[in-house]
Amino acid sequence: MSTATARHPVALNYAAQSDVVVTPDASRVQLALEGSRGTVGVSGQVKDPTLFRDALAAAFAVLSSDLRYRGRDRTAYLAYLMKQGKRASAQIWEAQKAFLDNALEGEEKKDAVLDPVLTVDPDQVSLEVFSRDESAYARLAFDNSLFDKREAAHGSTFLDVPQDLPARLDRLRAYAPVTLEAHVAPTAKATPATEPRAPRTVEVPHAWLRGFLQVQSAATLPATTCSIAPIDLYNLLFALRTRRSKKAPRALRFELVPGAPPRLVLEPWEQVLECHGGAYTGSAPAVVRTFGRQRLAALARLLPHAKSVHVQLMGPGLPVFWVIDLGVATLTLGLTGWTESGWSSAAAFDALMPRDVPDGLAEKLRQRLRQDGPLPFDMLTKDAGAPKDQVRAALQLECLRGRVLFDVARGTYRPRELMPTPVDEAALRYGNEREARAHRLLGDGGPGSGEVKLTQVHDLVGEGTRIQGEVVDREAVRSFFPSFTMDLEGRVKDAGCGCPHFRRSGLREGPCEHMLALRLAYARRRAEEEALRQTPEGRKLIRAETRAYVRRDPATGLEQVYRVSLDGKVVALTWGPRLGDSRHQRLWFDTDTEARTAYFSRLEKLTADGYIDAASTLV
Structure with a gap:
């Protein structure tokens, strides 16, 4: 069986169906858990029902999101042409209808995905979901302080989410007490919605499972981190909701200057959003472009509860993580480089695969996490007695196997068994x-x-x-x-x-x-x-190169772009506003060495003048 069509069978056995029971005096959220993973569950009275309802609704919105392009069904139009006596025969109409039926049947099989994963830890309970278009990962974590009279059995299992469950959650009201009951079997009196269900087997495509595990393991990579205020996220979502672009580029650009608040720039309108969440604390300026910004609409419901927003930028083509601090809860949203997980991102996911993992190191680290609970990377490295790159690769390997989870919000590794048996990372190595x-x-x-x-x-x-x-x-x-x-x-x-x-x-x-x-x-x-090119020896090997630097005028808000090119004995300069006329200059030198020296001197002067190196984001 090819990698593209290979599927991972997962047996699911639910004793009941998840439901929301609302009465005038109280409400109860009954979450049905898969029963083959042992005793796992949590129960307690929710202190903040509004936050609990909106956070769950946001996570389920990510679960059901699918922004892939779908062609229009033209069968109705062909039938209309037939009635008008136009050139559309019955054979054409029947053939098109049969083709669409087969295509939709295959699409339904392809859309088979895992149910959400519920993990009960000593300090929190978390819910992990992955969108149908394989481009968004979300982890919602509730602290123990959100619940009164909390009772829990630790472990990981799958959660049943009927299609109408998000709509039922909207019936919860803040003035009535809300109780959470997440168990393998229902504890209340059975209702028509909680009747026993027949076991089923979900054939999860390896491509979907690969995306789920790799996007999550990307969180272990070094990242550029910045903070914005909740009002900045509101301004961003408002701008995206009121504008539509029919042509490229359609990017969300982060402009990060040490000591200055981050800036968000919406392309192609070059709309600048000044942030208010504090100064960027990185050591070097950076410009990072991200794509698929419409996926952020799932965060809108969390705005009334957000305390702060942190963004982790992995690099061009790699996932971006948005961490929404809700006080007693945290939602981490991981977005792939593009909404369409096309082949252009294959090189990015290639960087996520671990290499050179010593035998036994991954298992040793996993056992340490199971024994001592969540631990940061530095402590794991200190106790492992191995180089940092090997420890990071081993932890990344365990993330790909589904046995370890990296908590982006707290910067710690957690034990989490996604499957009863470890996922074979060799089967997920390639997409097809x-x-x-x-x-x-x-x-x-x-x-x-x-x-x-x-x-x-x-x-x-x-x-x-x-x-x-x-x-x-x-x-x-x-x-x-x-x-x-x-x-x-x-x-x-x-x-x-x-x-x-x-x-x-x-x-x-x-x-x-x-x-x-x-x-x-x-x-x-x-x-x-x-x-x-960061080394003197490497610079001597450079014969041709182009770098772009940008700087925004704080008074006018206009962005200046300065492009410097080296081509043998020639240094070419282009500068001017991003959306305006540019000026050009070419400098000739007697030798390649003189041209190269002038080229790097020009780059150093631009950096000293406050320009940001944006070559990787503009080409």
Whole structure:
């Protein structure tokens, strides 16, 4: 079975159905838990029913969200044309209807996802959900202080969420006492909604499970963190709700300057939102562009309860984590680099896979967490007696196996058994067979399996990057020459390749393995060059490069963009407002060394003048 169609069977056995029972004097939230994981549960009276209701509603909104594009059903229009005697035969109408029925049937099977995961810890109870479009992960945690007379049995299991449960939650009122009962079997008198249910098996696609675990494990990576006030999040959501853009770029840009409050910039309107949550405390200025901003609408219901908002930016193409502090509760929202989890993000998820994990280290760390509970990374590293990179890789491996959870809000690792048996990370290594073959071409599948060369990389100012390459496939005993243009949002256009897959279907069935290999090779080379250019030896190897720096005038709010390019003996300068006319200058030097010295001197002067390096966000 291929990786794209492989599925992980999960047996679910619920003794009842989750329900919300509302009476004039009191309300009771009955959450049915899966019964095969042992005794797990929590009960108690909720001190803040309004917060409890809105937080659960926000988490369930993430669970049901699906922002993928869906084509229109044209069967009704074809039937109308038939009645008018237009050119639409019955055969065409029947064929289209049969095609749509088959497509929707496959889509329903593809949409099979895991039920939410409920984890009861000694200090809190948490709920984890993953959206249907595989682009949003949320973890809602309630502290023990939210409940009176709390009784709990620790562990992890699945939670039943009927389709009408979010609507039933809206019936909860703050003036009436609210009691939470989350148990395997109902404790109250059975009602029609709590009748025993037949066991069922959910065939969870490996692609969905891979996204769920990798997005969560991305939280363990180093990140750039900033804080904004709840009113800033309100302004952002209001601006997104009242504006729609039909053309790219559609990014949410973070401008971070040490000692100054963060700025949020909405593209393509260049609307600047000044934040009020305190100064950015990072050591270096940064500009980070994120995409899929409409997914933040799920946070709107939490605004009345929010105390503060923290944002963790992993890097271009990697997930972004929004942590909403609600006082006695916390909601962590993790968003993938793009709403459409397309192949452009394959290189980003490749960075999430752990490497060089010593035998036994991962199991040792997991046992320590099970014994002592939540622990920060520094304490785990100190007790493990291993280098930090190996400890981080081991913890990331346990996250991918579903046995360890990283709590972004508190910065600690927690034990959490997602499945009764560990998830095989090898089965989730690649998203599909073509991605596995792409890694083989890069040499990840063994020596001599292939060779990937970047022949040309063109920076298209204001458009993106044009990438061309050569892929030597020794199994096919020939070479292929893939190419594509990657725009400012990471999307791909103008792609081409000479392989049979591309000649047959183009990009309709996804990219071929040669395009994937070229995309991965480009991402890896960019990472290597960025690390190498920080050293004097690495700078000597640079012959051609383009960097962009930005600075915003605090008085007018206008952004100035300064672009510096090195090409052999020539240094080219372009500067001016982002949305206006630019000025250009070219400088010629006698030797490459003189041009390179002038190039880096110019970059250092821009940094001293308050410009922010934004090359990775503008190209």
